[in-house]
Amino acid sequence: MATPADATRPHRAPLNTQAVLRAAVALADESGVDALSMRKLAQALGVAPMALYKHVDGKDELLDGMIEVVIGEIDPPEPGVEWKTAIRRRVLSARQMLLRHPWASQVIEARTKVRPTPAVLAYMDTMIEIFRSGGLSVDLTHHALHTMGSRLLGFSQELFNESGGDDQEPDPETSRAMAEQYPNITALVTAITHDEGSVVGAGCDDQFEFEFALDLLLNGLERLHDAAS
Amino acid sequence: MATPADATRPHRAPLNTQAVLRAAVALADESGVDALSMRKLAQALGVAPMALYKHVDGKDELLDGMIEVVIGEIDPPEPGVEWKTAIRRRVLSARQMLLRHPWASQVIEARTKVRPTPAVLAYMDTMIEIFRSGGLSVDLTHHALHTMGSRLLGFSQELFNESGGDDQEPDPETSRAMAEQYPNITALVTAITHDEGSVVGAGCDDQFEFEFALDLLLNGLERLHDAAS
């Protein structure tokens, strides 16, 4: 008869999404993200490969979940701090996270090109809020995002380029939901595109932004050089 | 009898490395680098998968070869041009290349982490030469590389971080060969590490460089904000 003490009873805690994500992060930290496969992750959890699909929708969603985990490790913004200091501390905290998870920049970059995760959007939203609360204009904040690039996330790949792979126009309901959840992104994009409907930066001149950032860097370097001469 | 006009004669030009690389670049341009497999590339060339291995050593070397092809599309440096203009033109040329080959930034980043290709090293070397010829000090040039990051290559991921995955110390002969081929990289690294033997920037304080770049950007943004107020 099968009792709770039956020898065939599995002697591990039942799986859940958080446990799967944490195991995936640990496995990627140890062996790199290229060595992370659904099959190896299942093996590490002592489970059949297909058991994972009850808790994550597939490999892409697993990677998205791992992003949520590591973004959650970045320090929250501190209220009442001058904008430059606030941005600086947060970016350095993001950098510390990336040093703990060397695979994260690559995964965040790749997945963000397809569709940014909610945690990435929320992070960017709070960063925009810091700039705007500091008194920077919408235009300058917009340029700042491009100039900082993904330095905002502790590394420096341009995010949100190629106007996002998500071609379809969002319907009005999701637009409104987006505006509620990410008010600063919405306000900035609205101000820049002058078109309430679009949420992704359709009205953004990539070439101009690239040159803006480039010249900001070059002028800064020149100033340092002149000061040293 | 088998004559040149034999019906069984293959009616395509014989394969060579350049043809393989060009086909791979074209396939990645069309379908993205994730869809690029040895098998699909072979199919596109009308050949068995294993035929490719006579011309490239494997998939990693195929990717390296593709990098050489696209780096070769960047305009060469123009002599006798002021350093800021020279850097600016070259970076914008690199950016145009990346717009033609959207997969390239990802591939260059991933492969450079393992081992930079000769074309990438040569490109960086000429960029350093432009800075140094413009009179910038070795230290400022070093900071400039970190500040510009991979904006130097038209995108903005930090390259050469993690001190390169290539752990083993190069033997004296290859060090000397490196110094001949990439004199500016060598001079800069030597000046920074004060250690002739090491070629990769072992003496580079990543944290300091990150903050240097960050502050350069933030100070530049602040100056623009102040000027606008």
Added chain:
DNA sequence: ACCTGAACACCGTTCAAGT
């Protein structure tokens, strides 16, 4: 010298089945 076919050890994922 150049190309092929079969085979091996991997993938992610669907499906029907177990408990």
Added chain:
DNA sequence: ACCTGAACACCGTTCAAGT
């Protein structure tokens, strides 16, 4: 509700063989 096993359509690559 949660997990499994077999199977499918893919990978990159080795090996022995063809011409």
